Amino acid sequence: MNMEEHVIIETEGLTKIYNGQIAVDHVSFKVMKGEVFGFLGPNGAGKTTILLMLLGLTEPTSGKVRVMDIDPTRDAIKVKGLIGYMPENMGFYNDLDAIQTLRFMADLNGIPGKIADERIERALKIVGLEGDAIKRVGAYSRGMRQRLGLAELLVKEPKVAFLDEPTLGLDPDATNRIIELIENFTREKEMTIILCSHFLEMVQRLCKRMGIMIKGRMVAQGTMDALAREKFGLDQNEYTLEEIYMKYFQET
Amino acid sequence: MHGLKVIFKKELADHFSSYRFIILFSLIGMVSLIISYMVGLTIKNELQGIAKPKFVFLMLFISQGGLFSFVQFVAFFGPLIGLILGFDLINRERNEGTLSRILSQPIYRDAVINGKFLAGVTTISIMMVSIILVITGLGLKMIGVIPGVEELCRIFLYLIISIIYISFWLGVAILFSILFRSVTTSALAVLAAWIFFSFFIPLGANIIAKAYVPDTGGENPEVLIRQASIQRAISLSSPIILYSDATATIIDPTRKTTRSFVLMGPFEKISQERFSGPLTIDQSLLIVLPYIITLIAITVVCFSISYTVFMRQEIRSA
Ligand SMILES: Nc1ncnc2c1ncn2[C@@H]1O[C@H](COP(=O)(O)OP(=O)(O)OP(=O)(O)O)[C@@H](O)[C@H]1O
Numbered sequence: 051m052n053m054e055e056h057v058i059i060e061t062e063g064l065t066k067i068y069n070g071q072i073a074v075d076h077v078s079f080k081v082m083k084g085e086v087f088g089f090l091g092p093n094g095a096g097k098t099t100i101l102l103m104l105l106g107l108t109e110p111t112s113g114k115v116r117v118m119d120i121d122p123t124r125d126a127i128k129v130k131g132l133i134g135y136m137p138e139n140m141g142f143y144n145d146l147d148a149i150q151t152l153r154f155m156a157d158l159n160g161i162p163g164k165i166a167d168e169r170i171e172r173a174l175k176i177v178g179l180e181g182d183a184i185k186r187v188g189a190y191s192r193g194m195r196q197r198l199g200l201a202e203l204l205v206k207e208p209k210v211a212f213l214d215e216p217t218l219g220l221d222p223d224a225t226n227r228i229i230e231l232i233e234n235f236t237r238e239k240e241m242t243i244i245l246c247s248h249f250l251e252m253v254q255r256l257c258k259r260m261g262i263m264i265k266g267r268m269v270a271q272g273t274m275d276a277l278a279r280e281k282f283g284l285d286q287n288e289y290t291l292e293e294i295y296m297k298y299f300q301e302t
Numbered sequence: 303m304h305g306l307k308v309i310f311k312k313e314l315a316d317h318f319s320s321y322r323f324i325i326l327f328s329l330i331g332m333v334s335l336i337i338s339y340m341v342g343l344t345i346k347n348e349l350q351g352i353a354k355p356k357f358v359f360l361m362l363f364i365s366q367g368g369l370f371s372f373v374q375f376v377a378f379f380g381p382l383i384g385l386i387l388g389f390d391l392i393n394r395e396r397n398e399g400t401l402s403r404i405l406s407q408p409i410y411r412d413a414v415i416n417g418k419f420l421a422g423v424t425t426i427s428i429m430m431v432s433i434i435l436v437i438t439g440l441g442l443k444m445i446g447v448i449p450g451v452e453e454l455c456r457i458f459l460y461l462i463i464s465i466i467y468i469s470f471w472l473g474v475a476i477l478f479s480i481l482f483r484s485v486t487t488s489a490l491a492v493l494a495a496w497i498f499f500s501f502f503i504p505l506g507a508n509i510i511a512k513a514y515v516p517d518t519g520g521e522n523p524e525v526l527i528r529q530a531s532i533q534r535a536i537s538l539s540s541p542i543i544l545y546s547d548a549t550a551t552i553i554d555p556t557r558k559t560t561r562s563f564v565l566m567g568p569f570e571k572i573s574q575e576r577f578s579g580p581l582t583i584d585q586s587l588l589i590v591l592p593y594i595i596t597l598i599a600i601t602v603v604c605f606s607i608s609y610t611v612f613m614r615q616e617i618r619s620a
C-alpha cells in the first residue's frame with residue numbers, strides 16, 4: 051500500500067498570527083494512521099494553537115491544513131465529527147452528572163440513544179468513574195474531571211484524538227491507567243492521536259514520532275532515535291527524551 | 303439542525319431548573335397576582351348592581367392596582383426578565399471552558415446562539431402565558447364576567463407583542479454576553495441599558511425638548527406642540543415607549559391613537575370626541591402595526607449583530 055494513503059493529518063506552512071504576534075510559524079508535519087504523535091515544547095510554543103487550527107476552531111492566518119483530506123477551515127463540521135478533542139482546561143457543566151454530561155456530548159454527535167447508553171456505561175467503567183456516575187461534575191476532583199474527559203472520547207469513538215495535557219494533575223496510578231488507555235486506543239481502534247504533554251516519560255513511552263515546538267516553529271521532528279542522532283551524533287546510545295528535549299531547548 | 307435541537311433542549315432544561323428562573327417567575331407572578339387582585343376587587347365593588355360595561359375584562363390589565371397596572375408593570379419590569387435570563391449565556395460558558403468543548407463537536411456555531419435564543423424565547427413565552435392565564439382565571443372568578451372573543455383576541459395580541467418585546471431584551475443581553483468576556487461586566491452593562499432606556503430617555507426627552515424649544519412664559523400652544531413632538535420623537539427611540547404605546551392601544555379599544563392629546567390633529571380630535579365607540583380589533587391593530595414591526599426589526603438587528611460578532615470571535619477559553 052502507498053504511504054500517502056495512510057496520512058491522516060497534514061499541514062504545510064501552517065501559520066497563525068495573533069494581533070501581529072506570531073504564535074505558529076510555518077509548521078509542516080504529517081501524522082500517519084494509527085500513530086501517536088507527540089508535541090513537545092515550552093509554554094506558549096503554539097501547540098494548542100495548532101490543535102485548534104486542525105479542529106477548525108481557529109482560522110489559520112496562512113498555510114494548508116488537512117485532516118483525512120478535509121480542509122477544517124472549509125468543512126469544520128465534518129472534521130469535528132472525526133476528531134475527539136480533550137482540551138487542556140476541561141470545562142464541564144457543573145450541574146450535570148457524569149452520565150448527563152456524556153449523554154449531552156453523545157447527542158451533539160448524533161449518536162443514537164441506545165448505542166450511547168451502552169457506550170457510556172462501558173466508558174465509565176473503563177475510566178473508573180462508575181461509582182461517581184450520578185455525582186455532580188461540579189463536585190469532581192481535578193483527576194476525576196480528567197477521567198471524565200477520556201470517557202467522552204470513549205463514547206465518541208473518533209478516528210482521531212487530540213489530547214492536550216491529558217495527565218495534568220493526575221495521581222501516578224491514574225496516569226498509568228491513562229497511558230494504558232491511550233495504548234489501547236491505538237492498538238484496538240486504530241485511532242490516530244496527537245499528544246501534547248510536558249510529561250516526557252509518557253511521551254517517550256507512547257509516541258514513536260514527535261515534533262519539538264519552540265516559539266511557534268517546529269524545530270525538529272522524527273523518531274526519538276532520529277532526534278537523538280541529530281543532537282548527540284551516533285556515538286551515544288543512552289539518552290532520555292528529557293536530555294534530547296533540553297538540548298533542543300537550550301540551543302534555540 | 304440536530305445541533306440546534308440538542309442545544310435548545312439543554313438550555314430549556316437549564317432555565318427551568320435554575321434558581322434564577324424560579325425566583326424571577328415567583329416574583330413576577332406574585333406582583334401580577336397582587337395587581338390584578340386589587341384591580342379585580344375595585345371593579346367588583348364599583349360594578350355592584352349595575353350592568354357590566356363592554357370590555358370590562360380588559361380593565362383587569364389596564365387599570366391601576368396600587369402603583370401600576372399589569373401592562374405598565376410588564377413594560378417596565380419585563381425587560382429585566384429578558385436581561386436576567388440572557389446576560390451570561392455566552393460568556394459564562396466561555397469562561398468555564400464549555401464553549402470550546404461544545405464547539406469542537408460537529409455542530410454549527412450558529413446552532414449554539416440560535417438554540418440559546420430560542421430556549422430563552424420559549425421560557426419567556428411560557429412565563430407570560432402562565433401569568434396571563436392566572437390573571438384571566440382570577441378575573442373570571444372575581445368579577446364573574448366571561449371574556450368575549452374580541453377580548454380574548456386582544457389579550458392574545460398583547461401576549462404576542464409582550465413576548466417579542468421581552469425577547470428583544472433577551473437579544474440585547476445575549477449581545478452583551480458575547481461582547482463582554484466578564485460576567486460581572488455584562489451584568490452591569492445590561493443594567494445600565496435598562497436604566498438608560500427606562501429612566502433616562504423619558505426624562506432626557508423632556509429636558510432636550512425644553513432646551514430645544516424654550517418655554518416662553520404663559521401657555522403658548524405652538525410651543526407646547528413643538529415641545530411635545532420633539533419629546534415624542536426622542537421617546538420613541540426607547541423600546542419601552544414603543545411597547546407601552548403599542549400595547550396600550552391593543553388592550554384598550556377606546557384608544558384610537560398612540561399620540562398624546564396635545565399632538566392630535568383637528569380631525570383626530572373630532573373623531574375622538576364625536577365617535578366615542580370602541581375600535582374594532584383590526585383597526586387597533588392597524589394603528590400599532592408600525593410599532594410591532596419596529597419592535598421585531600430592532601430585535602432582528604440586535605440578533606444579527608450578536609450573530610456576526612459571535613461567528614468571527616476567537617473561541618479560546620479565557
Ligand atoms: N486569544 C489569543 N490572543 C492572542 N494571543 C494568543 C491567544 N491565544 C494564545 N495566544 C498566544 O499564542 C501563543 C501560543 O499559545 P499556545 O496556547 O498555543 O501555547 P502552548 O504551546 O499550548 O503552551 P502551553 O504548553 O502553555 O499549553 C502564545 O504566545 C500565546 O500568548
Ligand SMILES: [Mg+2]
Pocket residue numbers: 097098099138214
Ligand atoms: Mg497548550
